[in-house]
Amino acid sequence: MNIPFAKVDCSGNEAEYVTKVLASGWLTTAGVAAEFEKRFADMVGGSFACAVNSCTAALHLGLEALDVGPGDKVLVQSMTFTSSAEVIRYLGADPIFLDCDPLTRLITPEIVAHALDTHPDAKALVVVHFGGQAACMADVDGKPGILSLCKAKGVKILEDAAHAFPTRHAGKRIGSFGDVTCFSFYANKTITTGEGGMVVTEDKDIFTRVKTMRLHGINRDIWDRFTAKKANWEYDVVAPGYKYNMPDVNAAIGLAQLERAEEFRQKREDCCRYYHKHLAGIDCLELPGLTCEWSDHACHLYPVILTENTPIFRNDFINALADKGISTSVHYKPLHRMTYYREHYGLKPEDFPNTERIWKGTVSLPVYTELKGEELEYICKSIREILTSE
Ligand SMILES: Cc1ncc(COP(=O)(O)O)c(C=O)c1O
Structure with a gap:
C-alpha cells in the first residue's frame, strides 16, 4: 500500500473550465474570479466575497480592514498554523497567545471570556475553526458565545476558516458570523484552486477596503480598466496596497470544485x-x-x-x-x-x-x-x- 496524507480531486469540470480561460486570452483576475466570488458568497450565506491568492493574504487584508495597526494586541490560539499569527505581525501589532480546549483544539467561550478579562486592551480576536469544526460563535442555551462576548467588549473578530468550508454552526454557515471570515483553497484543503483564499464579510466598508488593498490600493479593478470604453489608462492609488488578487485560471478550478463541495x-x-x-x-x-x-x-x-x-x-x-x-x-x-x-x-x-x-x-x-x-x-x-x- 502507498497511502498519501492528502490527495487533490480534480476529476470534475476543472480541466474544461481552465481550458476556457486559457482560450479566452485573459488569464488574470476578471469575470471568472467574480463569478467564483458570487457563488462562494451564496454558498456560505455571506454578503460580500473577495477572492485572493491565499488564506494568509485574506487574513492580512481582513485584519487590516478591521483597522488593526502598530501596537495593537490581538488574541489568537497557539495551536494553529503560523499564518493565523504572522499577519498580526505584518501590521506591527502583537499576538497574545491562548491555550485551547484539550479535546477539540478550539477556543471556547470560557477561554475567550477569561482572555478578555485578562487583556482588556485587546483590539481583536482571531478564531480558528480547527480541523473543520466551528468554534462556539453563537449563544447556546442562554450562554453567550464568542460573538456576544467580543461584541460586549468592542473586540473585533477575524475568523480563520482555512479548514472550515463547508462548516455549519447553529444552523448557519461559517462565513456568515463574525466581522470577517477567511478561507483557504490551498492544494490540501477541502476545495482547492491550487493556491487561493477568500475574504467574506457582511460589511460593505470592509469589503471595499479589502478589494482596494487586494490590488495595490488602486481604486478600480484591472478588469474595469481594460474593459471601460474610455480613459482606460486612468486609475488612482489611494493606499499602499498589496498584490493579492486571484487569477481567473485559479478561479476556474475553484468553480468546478464548488460544484462538488x-x-x-x-x-x-x-x-x-x-x-x-x-x-x-x-x-x-x-x-x-x-x-x-x-x-x-x-x-x-x-x-x-x-x-x-x-x-x-x-x-x-x-x-x-x-x-x-x-x-x-x-x-x-x-x-x-x-x-x-x-x-x-x-x-x-x-x-x-x-x-x-x-x-x-x-x-x-x-x-x-x-x-x-x-x-x-x-x-x-x-x-x-x-x-x-x-
Ligand atoms: C489554520 C490555518 N490558517 C491559515 C492557513 C493559510 O492558508 P494558505 O496556505 O491558503 O495561505 C492555513 C494553511 O494551512 C491554516 O491551516
Whole structure:
C-alpha cells in the first residue's frame, strides 16, 4: 500500500473550465474570479466575497480592514498554523497567545471570556475553526458565545476558516458570523484552486477596503480598466496596497470544485466516521472531540492523540506507519514552541498545558475523497497492530 496524507480531486469540470480561460486570452483576475466570488458568497450565506491568492493574504487584508495597526494586541490560539499569527505581525501589532480546549483544539467561550478579562486592551480576536469544526460563535442555551462576548467588549473578530468550508454552526454557515471570515483553497484543503483564499464579510466598508488593498490600493479593478470604453489608462492609488488578487485560471478550478463541495464533504465525513468507529477502544489513543453533528463538520482533519500510556512515542508511531506505506501529518507544532514567537514574546510551554498535551501526542490521519474502503481498513488495522497486542 502507498497511502498519501492528502490527495487533490480534480476529476470534475476543472480541466474544461481552465481550458476556457486559457482560450479566452485573459488569464488574470476578471469575470471568472467574480463569478467564483458570487457563488462562494451564496454558498456560505455571506454578503460580500473577495477572492485572493491565499488564506494568509485574506487574513492580512481582513485584519487590516478591521483597522488593526502598530501596537495593537490581538488574541489568537497557539495551536494553529503560523499564518493565523504572522499577519498580526505584518501590521506591527502583537499576538497574545491562548491555550485551547484539550479535546477539540478550539477556543471556547470560557477561554475567550477569561482572555478578555485578562487583556482588556485587546483590539481583536482571531478564531480558528480547527480541523473543520466551528468554534462556539453563537449563544447556546442562554450562554453567550464568542460573538456576544467580543461584541460586549468592542473586540473585533477575524475568523480563520482555512479548514472550515463547508462548516455549519447553529444552523448557519461559517462565513456568515463574525466581522470577517477567511478561507483557504490551498492544494490540501477541502476545495482547492491550487493556491487561493477568500475574504467574506457582511460589511460593505470592509469589503471595499479589502478589494482596494487586494490590488495595490488602486481604486478600480484591472478588469474595469481594460474593459471601460474610455480613459482606460486612468486609475488612482489611494493606499499602499498589496498584490493579492486571484487569477481567473485559479478561479476556474475553484468553480468546478464548488460544484462538488458537498459531495467532497460527505466523502471526507465517511473517512472520519470510519476512523471514529474502527479506532474506538484503543486504550492509548484519544479520538478527536466532536461538538457538532458530523454533517455540520467540514472534516478537513482527523487528528488523534497518543496519550501518556502509549507504548510508542509519536515520531516512532509516524515512522512505523510510514514503514507500512501510510503517510500522516502533525497539526500543529504550536506557535509558542516556534523560535520566532517563543523568543520574541518569551513564551513558556507551561502556560499552554492543553496545547502541550495535544502537541506531544498528535497525529493526523489521511482524509480525502478518493480514500478507498480497503485503505481505511488497512490504516486502522495497522494502527491497532502498532499500538496493541492484537
Ligand atoms: C489554520 C490555518 N490558517 C491559515 C492557513 C493559510 O492558508 P494558505 O496556505 O491558503 O495561505 C492555513 C494553511 O494551512 C491554516 O491551516
